Amino acid sequence: MPDLHRRPKKGATAMNRRRFVQTSLAAAIAASLPVSQSFAAILSASMKVDADINAVTGDGAEVTLKRTAVQELGESLRGNLLLPGHEAYEEARRVLNASIDKHPALIVQCKGSADVKSAVDFARESDLLVAVKCGGHSFSGKSTCDGGMLIDLSTLRSVRVDPKARIAHVSGGSWLGDMDHDTMVFGLVTTAGTVSHTGIGGLTLGGGFGRVGRRFGLALDNVLGVDIVTADGKLLQANADENQELYWGVRGGGGNFGVVTNFDFRLHPMDRQVIGGTVLFPLSEAKSVLNFYADYAASAPDELYLDGGITSSPGQPSASFLHVCYSGPMNMADRIIDPIRNAGTPIVDGIQAIDYVALQKSGDISDPRARGGYVKSGFVSEITPELIDDILYGFEEHPDRGMTVVWQHAGGAIGRVAPDATAFAHRHVVHDTLLLMDWPVAIDPAPHIRWLKEYWATIEPHTHGFYTNDTDESQQKIHRNYGGNYDRLLALKNKYDLTNLFRLNANIVPTV
Numbered sequence: 001m002p003d004l005h006r007r008p009k010k011g012a013t014a015m016n017r018r019r020f021v022q023t024s025l026a027a028a029i030a031a032s033l034p035v036s037q038s039f040a041a042i043l044s045a046s047m048k049v050d051a052d053i054n055a056v057t058g059d060g061a062e063v064t065l066k067r068t069a070v071q072e073l074g075e076s077l078r079g080n081l082l083l084p085g086h087e088a089y090e091e092a093r094r095v096l097n098a099s100i101d102k103h104p105a106l107i108v109q110c111k112g113s114a115d116v117k118s119a120v121d122f123a124r125e126s127d128l129l130v131a132v133k134c135g136g137h138s139f140s141g142k143s144t145c146d147g148g149m150l151i152d153l154s155t156l157r158s159v160r161v162d163p164k165a166r167i168a169h170v171s172g173g174s175w176l177g178d179m180d181h182d183t184m185v186f187g188l189v190t191t192a193g194t195v196s197h198t199g200i201g202g203l204t205l206g207g208g209f210g211r212v213g214r215r216f217g218l219a220l221d222n223v224l225g226v227d228i229v230t231a232d233g234k235l236l237q238a239n240a241d242e243n244q245e246l247y248w249g250v251r252g253g254g255g256n257f258g259v260v261t262n263f264d265f266r267l268h269p270m271d272r273q274v275i276g277g278t279v280l281f282p283l284s285e286a287k288s289v290l291n292f293y294a295d296y297a298a299s300a301p302d303e304l305y306l307d308g309g310i311t312s313s314p315g316q317p318s319a320s321f322l323h324v325c326y327s328g329p330m331n332m333a334d335r336i337i338d339p340i341r342n343a344g345t346p347i348v349d350g351i352q353a354i355d356y357v358a359l360q361k362s363g364d365i366s367d368p369r370a371r372g373g374y375v376k377s378g379f380v381s382e383i384t385p386e387l388i389d390d391i392l393y394g395f396e397e398h399p400d401r402g403m404t405v406v407w408q409h410a411g412g413a414i415g416r417v418a419p420d421a422t423a424f425a426h427r428h429v430v431h432d433t434l435l436l437m438d439w440p441v442a443i444d445p446a447p448h449i450r451w452l453k454e455y456w457a458t459i460e461p462h463t464h465g466f467y468t469n470d471t472d473e474s475q476q477k478i479h480r481n482y483g484g485n486y487d488r489l490l491a492l493k494n495k496y497d498l499t500n501l502f503r504l505n506a507n508i509v510p511t512v
């Protein structure tokens, strides 16, 4: 059995780099106060609001929230109202990326749809800026804000599995690991991302690439329905029979239409044991390893998920790497995996028979949240020799920052869905190209971010569209990125969120 508590070597893989940023933050989120202490702090926040509160509207104007109104909001909740000054507030306002340091005017920690409705009603009536946080992994910090209301779903985590119907009912604040853990016990799975601390909400609403995505589609392709609190405070069910247009839109339209309090996911039978892990090669072999990757990943069966890339981190030897999850027939495994091991001269060969849930957690790190991060990404349907050359030419090791370029594998079942069947249009995607950088939070990130942007300028021309979950682009680019689905999404936004209450996302700006 794999060691579930083993910490992956820092910088050992590109996905570890990504996970490092994520898990550092997640660890801090998880580091909660002792129960009695936090309960007292929360209770006093909920019970007694001392003064009026200064806040900001969605348009950035200042607004004063009356003490009595805020107190009434707190008293209406089953969850917690947190205000600045309380220790629990400090933890709740944090997101994964340590370079994002924002202070909401108030935080509503929701325990159910009723709390979400109370929060949404209050925010709408006060015209407040609103952020919605699930796992807090938005690289660009979309799930928090300065001066507005943070609707924190971290207290809304549960999974109910119906093994007979092969459906998982997953609360809107859950983490991917919650779902993997509960479904795999029944020999069932659905696509989730590669780091178990990621939130189900943000990942699914924008897409959801993962280790079994080539077999079962994106996370959003497996959504059978959602419960969603829309901007008018209504709790709607959206599925194939009810509110079909909204059901279409939430599968790729991100958090634009409301707060999802529950997802119903289709589950698929799968053996727990897969072949998974990472093999590292010297950086000097990067060109041939990446060329191998381009060819092999392009012709892979759906049961093979293969990431590839290069990575460097201070104090560690830089490397190229391949990361595998093979979930097909075991009698074929050697034939499929051996060429991956032999793509170069392995420094570390971590590919092994492994429990799927353990593989899904294999990059989770419990380091305190101490790293800032920045990412650029774009989709490609083919990895050309020119793209590999540009990646290698621009890649630089640096004593202060970690840097990883990784191709996340897509294609397979993801590409067999029509671009307009859901709001996620990018069905041509075979790889998401990610440039991930992180740094100790104490240093000035500006020169590093500048460098990454320059590097990205040489890579972007090879890409076609981008993953809205990864990156923070201009409004114009975001609109274009929705492709042929944009007009339909805009009509939905105009119908469900005329005032753009839900704007901290890959925003569709309403036009009426």
Ligand SMILES: Cc1cc2nc3c(=O)[nH]c(=O)nc-3n(C[C@H](O)[C@H](O)[C@H](O)COP(=O)(O)OP(=O)(O)OC[C@H]3O[C@@H](n4cnc5c(N)ncnc54)[C@H](O)[C@@H]3O)c2cc1C
Pocket (backbone or CB within 6 Å): 018, 019, 020, 021, 022, 023, 095, 096, 131, 132, 133, 134, 135, 136, 137, 138, 139, 142, 143, 144, 153, 172, 173, 192, 193, 194, 195, 197, 198, 199, 200, 201, 202, 203, 204, 205, 206, 207, 208, 209, 210, 254, 255, 256, 258, 259, 260, 261, 469, 470, 504, 505
């Ligand atoms: C370390 C790391 C690894 C990653 N790996 C993958 C991967 O393997 N595959 C992949 O596809 N992506 C991956 N991502 C990207 C990921 O999809 C996004 O970061 C996503 O936003 C994370 O979801 P979250 O709920 O944690 O985000 P949050 O930061 O909590 O939320 C992001 C946005 O999602 C919306 N939102 C979240 N929950 C809800 C809800 N319940 N209702 C309505 N709106 C909601 C809000 O608009 C919010 O601003 C990774 C990111 C990181 C940092």
